[in-house]
Amino acid sequence: MQGKSQSQILKHFLAASAAFLVAGGAFAQTAATAPAPAPGQGGAMHHHMEHGGGMWMKSVDTDGDGMISKAEADALFNRIDTNHDGKLDKNEMAAYRKTMMEQRRAEMQKEFEAKFKAADKNGDGALTKDEVKAGMPRLAQRFDQLDANHDGKLTLDEIKAGMQKMHEERMQRMPRGPAAPSAPSSSGG
Template structure:
């Protein structure tokens, strides 16, 4: 499921980038009414914005007013256009996407580290099963799987290693074409 979400996110990013290029950023400068509920492309966009795509929007909406001005769109374009030729090519989009993914991973790691520290009530650098259940309950069902040395405690290193293993397993389950080049168009066509 996570692999499908990643592939769908990449396709959505590429589609949004294509729209951005085609519109020259001007379409983002206009304020639009919220999409009406129901089927159709607006409902799909609303669903995407409510379930993770909002981070992309918020990263562009630097003044936080709920709209993207032409100046904000132009600033994003200029950030991605690393060779400053006034055009975005696939390598620039891929590099931008990679940088954003790395930044998000670092943010997620910092969030996990902070939550781990808060859950570690006795401050010994490891979480007992009780500490995990109280402070990080979503990890409790994976406790035995993550506790690789079987000492009845989870260290931050064990959690990070376990998450890396789960990520690698998800990547192995993904269709081959969707993980090789994030800038390559999807073979599914959408």
């Protein structure tokens, strides 16, 4: 009986550990690869990471009590364990992270488009500088940079293209890994 109890404890520990590993991997992956949130969006990823993964917690805490129960951890484990072998391999973890990132990107896109639509007071599908200042003030800082055709209006396409370009430029400036060791000096001896 004690052996069975220990194996159950181990199984639950592994399930909880896997849940936290997935969450940590998703946060790191998202922070490293997700395009920067559009200005005016409130920095959702920064907010998400600052508050201990609150969004992730809410997605796992299905009963909304602010805690993750064993049943909720098991349910997460079972969602990730797509081949139902009771183990999580790196392919299952990667697939889960990818799915979660795609869902979050879609949510962020939907939220941004709703803010854009709300700011578009005349409903013409483009934002003037005044509409941006009133409805999306953080975006106003980059208005001229994003207005690719210099017509005094921003379309969703201009904003998306401009933000993607800024993200790519930022990624190019980031270090790519450990610095190469310097060659030993050849001093005669």
